Amino acid sequence: MSTHGPMPRSSWVFPLLSVLLFVGVTALHYTFVPSVFGWLFAAALLVILFGTVFAAVHHAEVVAERIGEPFGTLLLTLSVTIIEVALIATIMLGEKAVTTLARDTVFAVVMIVCNGLVGLCILVGGLRYREQDIQASGSSLYLSVLLVLATITLIMPNYTLTTPGPIYSAGQLGFVSVATILLYGVFLYTQTVRHRDYFVADANVDHDGPQASNKTIMLSTALLLISLLAVVLLAKKFSQVVDASAAQIGAPPAFAGILVALLILMPEGVAAIAAARRNNLQKSINLALGSSIATIGLTVPAVAIAAYELDRQLVLGLPPQEMVLLALTLLLAMLTLGSGRTNILFGLVHLVVFAIFMFLVFVP
Template sequence: MSAHTHMPRSAWVYPALAILLYIVTEIPALGIGFTHTPAGLAFAAVLLVILFGTVFAAVHHAEVIAERIGEPYGTLLLTLSVTIIEVALIATIMLGENGVPTLARDTVFAVVMIVCNGLVGICILVGGLRYREQDFQVTGANVYLSVLIVLATITLILPNYTETTPGPVYSASQLGFVSVVTIVLYGVFLYTQTIRHRDYFIAGAGEGERDYAPAGRLFLISGSLLLVSLVGVVMLAKKFSLVVDAGAAAIGAPPAFAGVVVALLILLPEGVAALAAARKNDLQKSINLALGSSLATIGLTVPAVAIATYLLDKRLVLGLETRDTMLLIMTFLVSLATFGTGRTNILYGLVHLVMFAVFIFMVLVP
C-alpha cells in the first residue's frame, strides 16, 4: 500500500508560501528582500526554508502522479518538470541586463557532473551498503549513455574545434543544425523509453505495476499543486541566486560556484526521489532519474537557449575549457564501466563520488 493515501499539510502550505513570498518581495513599498542587514539575513533564512519545503512538496506531488501513471512515465514527468525550471532560470539570467554568455554551458556541464557522479555515486553507495549488490537493466543504461555521450560531445566539446567561427562558439547555421539534431535525437529517445522499448527501463516484471493508484480527486489536486510548486521554485530561485552570489563573494569563491549551488537546488527533487528509490532497492528508477535528467538538460535546454539567443542576437558560448573536457570524458569512461555489467557495489559508488569531489574542488580552486 502506498504512503500517498492522503496529502500532508506541508504539500500545499509550502507552495502557497512560496507564491506569497514572491508577491510580497515584488511590492517595492514593503521593502522586503535580501540585503546585508540583520533583516535581510532573516529574509534569506526564511527564503531557504520555504524554498526547500516547496522543492520537497514538488517531489511529493510528482510521486503521487507517478503512482497513477506508472513507470517510466513517472520518472519522466519529474525529469521534464525539473528541466522546465532549469530552462526558465537560464533564459532569465542569460537574457537579463548583465548577460552571462557562458551560463548555459556551465549549467549544463554542472548538471551532467552532479547527476552522473554525485547523484549516481550516492545512490549506488547507499544501495550497496544496504543490499551489497543491486541490479538494473544494462540495455536501458546503454541507451542512456549512447545518447548522452553524443549530445554532450556535439554541444560541449565540438564547438571548440569548428573553423567557421573561432571556438568556443558555433556559427548561426551550426547552432541551428546542432539544435535540430539534438531535439530529434532526444525525441527518438523518449519514443524508445516510453513506447517502443519501455521494458528496457523497468527493472522487473512488476516494477511498472502500481499496487495503489491515487483517487482521481487527489491525482488532479497533486497535478495542480505540482505546477504551483514548480512555478514557486522558479520564482524563488531567482531570489536564492542573489543570496548565493553574496555567500560566494563572502568566501571568495569563483563565479562558477553560484551556478553549481543553483544547479544543486534545481536537481534536489530528482535527487531526493532517486535516493529514496535506491534505499528501496529500486536502482533502476534511480538510474532513470539521474541519466534521464542529464539527457533532458542537454536535449531541451541547449535548443531552447539557442533559439532565445538567436532571436535576441546574444552570444552563446558552449565549448568547455580543456580541464572540464577531461572531467567530462573521464565521467563517461567510468560510467561505461559502472553500467556495463548490470550489477553495482559500493566501490562503483565511491569512484563516482570521488570524481564528483574532484569536480567541486576544481570549481572552488580552478
C-alpha cells in the same frame, strides 16, 4: 514524498509560502542587499524554493502516474525543465550577464548525477546488499545518448570554424538544438514504449500502490501549476542572492551553475537514494541518468531560443580541464554500468571523481 496515501502537508504549504513571499517582496519593492536582514531573507528564500521544487516534482509524479507513459515521463521532465530554464535565463539576464551559466549548469548536472548521485546510490546499495543488479541494455542506451548529447553541446563548440572560441553560430546552435530535441524524443519513446523492459528491474511490476483519486489528481494539477509559476516568479530574487553570495565568498563563475543544478536535482536525488536503499538500483539509475539526458536534451534548446530572442551570447564549450573530467566520467560510467552488477568499489570511485570536480571548481 510518496505519491500514494494522503497528500503530504509540505506539498501545499511550500507553494503557498512561495506565492506569499512573492506577493510580499513585490508589494514592498524589496531588492536583496547583503545585510543581516538580507541574509535571513536569503535563507528563507532558499528553504521555500527548495520546498516548492520538491512539491512541484511530487505533484508531477502524482499526475504522471495517472496519465501513464510516455506522457507521464514527459510531464515530469517538462516540469523540471521549466524550473531549470527559468533559473538559468533569469541569472543570465541579471545585472551581471553570465554567458557561461547554461554550460556550467549542464556540466554540473552531468558531474553531480553521473558521479555524485550514481556513486552515492551504488555505495549505499552496496553497503546494504553487497551487490545489486541493473539492466545493462538500458544503461547502454542511456550512456550512448548522453555521450552524443554531451559531446555536441559541451565539446564541439570548441572546434567549429564558423565562429571562434567556445561559441556556436546561430545556424549551428539551431541545428544542434533540433538534433538534441530529436534524440531526446526518440530516447523517450524507446524508454517508455518501444523497449520499456530495458529500464525496469521487473517488467511485471508497474505500480507499488493504489491510484490517486480524481480529486487528488485535480488538486495536484493545480498545485503543480502554482509551484512552477512560483519558482519562475522567485527566480529573479534567487539570482540576486546567487550574485551576492558569489561575490561575498569570492566564488568562481561555475558556482552559480552548481547551485542551480543542486536545486533542480535535489528531489530526484532523494528519490534515487531511497530507491537504492530499497534494493531497486535500476530505478536510481533511471532517475539519475534520465535527469542528465533531459537537462541537455531540453534545457539547451530552450536556453538557446531565449539567448537568440534576447540577443545574448551563449557560451557552451568547456575548458580543457573540464573536458578531461567529462571524458573520464563517461568512460567510468560505461565501465560501471556495463557489467550489470555493482558493488561499493564502483560507488567509491565515482564519489572520488565527484570530489575532484568540486575541489577543482574552487582550486582550478
